[in-house]
Amino acid sequence: MEWTREKTLQLISEYRSRRGLWDMTCDEYRKKDVKQRLLNEVSQVLGGNIPINELEKKFHTLRTQYHREISRMKRMELYNCEWDGFQNLVFFNSPYACRSPKGSSEGGSAWPT
16 A cells, blocks of 8 residues: 555544554553454544554554654754654653653653653
């Protein structure tokens, strides 16, 4: 499947609106049947012809790209991210979207705010 800019941004929006797909503190996050239902909902909204494994693969790629951009921002003072999806994925800054940094006793985020 070819992912257009619009379809990619829509995928991000649909994931963001379903906390069970990304928020590790959400009860739905650990329930496979509920997660499957949420992924089916996303597939239907995006046209219904996208296999679940394709959605998961694409979102994994987006998350990896987001983390890569965060790393670049930390390394380079003047780095300005021009990737369209970056601002739409800032919900990953939530402390609930990622694990606490190793050695941290607080539930803070590992990402810059």
